[in-house]
Amino acid sequence: MKEKIKRKDTKQKILLNIINSSIDSQEIERKKIASFLHDNINSLLSSAGLHLNTFTVQHEIKSEEIHKAKTILSQAHELLRDMSHDLVPSLLVRFGLIYALEDLCEKNSNSAIVFKFSSSIPTNKRYTEKFEMKLYFIVxxxxxxIIKHSDAKESNLSLIEKNNLLILRIDDDGIGFKTQKPKDLEGFGLNRIRARIKKYKGTISITSKENEGTQIKIQIPLPH
Ligand SMILES: Nc1ncnc2c1ncn2[C@@H]1O[C@H](COP(=O)(O)OP(=O)(O)OP(=O)(O)O)[C@@H](O)[C@H]1O
Ligand SMILES: [Mg+2]
Incomplete structure (x- = not known):
């Protein structure tokens, strides 16, 4: 009898793990799609709209077709915006970056690793939507x-605002890695992060030593 209950328990645990991991990978896919839509399609639509506007100003043309094209572009823009919002975690959109990051730490903590959160910025602080999204995806x-490669037991995320910069520190006590290897050997992840931070005129420094964990410091100018 006891043996049977035990087996049922294990089976349920396995099932829960499968469900959880499929939710996790769904979330990752959603984030990828949302940030792709936001970063690429959005700017293509804006650029098409801009060209249309310039054309009509330069040629002083009043055209029904151009007017319709502009309306269609702005509808596409709005649809895209709605869709990105659906794809991005609703906590981020509703309660902002600080709240969503605190929640992320809690959600990612388990018996193997704990993500500790500290912030001198009020939880209800809001930045621009674009800024919040970018930073959320970076974190x-x-x-x-950290989860995939570090084998860490503890990770700390801290946030402060200083001299018009948002300063984020993320460290872990895991296995570390060689940071001096050429950037083109880094995976998609770190390269994408570097590109995003550069676009925002920020800086990232990664200090990591084998068996001594990893410390990452990101400084990004606050949006106006
Ligand atoms: N916190 C960490 N601890 C230990 N190793 C790390 C850590 N972060 C990154 N690395 C190492 O740096 C490499 C590059 O990371 P990066 O995020 O660029 O690529 P990836 O995670 O391998 O692939 P992707 O992000 O595209 O799924 C990793 O493969 C891993 O070896
Ligand atoms: Mg990665």
Whole structure:
């Protein structure tokens, strides 16, 4: 009898693990799609709209077709915006970056690793939507690396605002890695993060030593 209950328990645990991991990978896919839509399609639509506007100003043309094309573009823009919102974690959109990151730490903590969160910024602080989204995806990408590669027991995320900069520190007590290897050997993740931070005129420094964990410091100018 006892043996039977035990087996049922294990079976349920396995099932829960399968469900949880499929939700996790769904979330990762959603984030990828959302950030792709946001970063690429959005700017293509904006650029098409801009060209249309310039054309009509330069040629002083009043055309029904161009007017319709502009309306269609702005509808596509709105649809895309709605869709990105659906894809991005609703906590981020509703309660902002600080709240969503605190929640992310809690959600990613388990018996193997704990993500500790500290922030001198009020939880209800809001930045621009674009800024919040970018930073959220950067942190999720770095957390994924810690979970996937570091074998750490503890990770700390801290946030402060100083001299018009948002300063994020993420460290872990895991196995570390060689940071001096050429950047083109880094995976998609770190390269994408570097590109995003550069676009925002920020800086990232990664200090990591084998068996001594990894410390990452990101400084990004606050949006106006
Ligand atoms: N916190 C960490 N601890 C230990 N090793 C790390 C850590 N972060 C990154 N690495 C190492 O740096 C490499 C590059 O990371 P990067 O995120 O660029 O690529 P990836 O995680 O391998 O692939 P992807 O992010 O595209 O799924 C990793 O493969 C891993 O070896
Ligand atoms: Mg990665």
């Amino acid at each position: 999720t990408e770095l957390f994924n690396n």
